[in-house]
Amino acid sequence: MSDMQRRVTIEDIAREAGVSRQTVTRAMNDMPRISEATRARVLGVSERLGYRPSRFASNLARTSKAKTIAFVVDSFRNPYYSELTADLLDAASARGWQMTIASHENEPELELIGRLAGEVDAIVGYLSEPDETALVAAARGVPIVLLVSTVTTESLHSIDLDFISAFRKLIPELESRGSRRFALLESQPLGTEYDPSTRRIAYEHAVDTRSAEAVVVCEAPPQSVDAGELGFNELMDRFPDTDTVIAFSDLIAMGALRAAHHRGIDVPGQVRLVGVDGLSLGAVTSPALTSLAILGTEFTEQIADVTERALSGAEVPFEHRSVVPSVIWRESA
Amino acid sequence: MSDMQRRVTIEDIAREAGVSRQTVTRAMNDMPRISEATRARVLGVSERLGYRPSRFASNLARTSKAKTIAFVVDSFRNPYYSELTADLLDAASARGWQMTIASHENEPELELIGRLAGEVDAIVGYLSEPDETALVAAARGVPIVLLVSTVTTESLHSIDLDFISAFRKLIPELESRGSRRFALLESQPLGTEYDPSTRRIAYEHAVDTRSAEAVVVCEAPPQSVDAGELGFNELMDRFPDTDTVIAFSDLIAMGALRAAHHRGIDVPGQVRLVGVDGLSLGAVTSPALTSLAILGTEFTEQIADVTERALSGAEVPFEHRSVVPSVIWRESA
């Protein structure tokens, strides 16, 4: 019967307080040219009526240039993503952008993109939808910056990681420190059909044929550390002469470390261990983890830079950058 | 001289494509009642002109009910905050809200609040500004939900943690498992004047007078783990008969664990160790960490619930809830 839940607007407050809409604006936004008395009265009415400003209306009216980007990842419970989020937030803040976060754990990706498109000025993140056209359509004019391992796209901006180059540098460096028999602790998303990761491919390219066959695949999330522990045990059983283990991620490497302790294997004395990601967490294990770092490299800046272009609506073609992970030498290798 | 960087609007596209603005909208939003030919042409023009939709205008026009909340913390590099963020994101998504994140590491808090106020419908988080009036003014009508340890406010919503009750339950449970001499590894934000935390106060209330004096303060961030290691060593030197250590946070507890290993102290055999926070990280240390958990309790749901009320613009008075942390028993105690 009564108020069909109509929104309370400054109009209502103006009427109730017996002033003009303008005066309400002045009171709400702490602007000058209004007496303390009226301000207080208006604020009182506004609170009594439960007024909630419409950020859409006010931003439109003030032709605000505020930008907000969405950052999409698999899960913010994964330290790699949460550290990357923190890094990107810094880059975004430095540019005056707001950043909203979203994960596609509980929602179909295209639906998520659609919702975000209505709320942000650019969407950046790890998307898995293979159909670019659908992606672009879902984004309704909002630019997308894709973070991927293998870029096949022409109609989107993207940044990828060049693991081929990274491994081509890493392996010889390890060899110069005495490594001879490598092995890889590969990871596979839980409950999916196995598909070799680009990390594995890069690894196989960089090592001798015998090492190339020393690969154990662990089913990773949600508890990658446990998976790493299991995987390391299997690996040492099957390839006992391994002297250097490269783990798919730092989390897996942490599990391997734990397993090594249990087996009484000294790291790096008997087996050298290298993770991937560059988690800051890796600095507090003992021994501290050597890692092929993505975090803390130029990755973040490249993302921010491409996003900046995307936001500007430049008529330039789609950007496509590549960054090479670089080793952080700590104690484990 | 030329275009003073005027924004590209649907008007421009309409003109350029020789259609009405309406038709542009239909093309951009993948709506029906438009021929494929026109849609393609319009989309082409839009891309060529580098058109970027104004989310403010479109949301205003469609009287969208989309809500976005801001979540403010000290730093997303702290696992406690990043796990809490993941939890709250789930709660927010479940309610159909977007969530933007912000930290007041690099910006005066009031300025940050002001910026956020223009972009979101509610602000929730750990704020440190002591002057509530200033806070409310900066928020310009946007509701604030404060996460605090001691609530002194009447003009804001808030949720606090009841450590007094938590410790009053924890200590007897530990005693029933044989604990006699407690000690606290307290934490102090780096470079600040020391001010006893509510956790310390709660601890002192719950233990015997002798244990109440066994307190070591460590300067915490950014490397709380290291601080915990240092602190534990000092603590065992000064209070060697301690049989149970309670750490200010799980991170500090992890440092203590490391120190214990180095000193050859068995945990929990010789010394029991309890952290605070309930980090999922605590499950992968060895021994796994017993913790007075905040994460994974009703805390998140309470925050979301209060935020929901705040968003609704209810005329009800300010909510003020309290949640009691609860112990997760793992291996370290």
Added chain:
DNA sequence: CTGAAAGCGCTAACAA
């Protein structure tokens, strides 16, 4: 299938 009109809720300029 396409267009014209009428706002969405707010604020920037100006007047009073």
Added chain:
DNA sequence: TTGTTAGCGCTTTCAG
């Protein structure tokens, strides 16, 4: 100190 007048850029009717 206050009010009036125009929009901000887009989408929703409703006609054509």
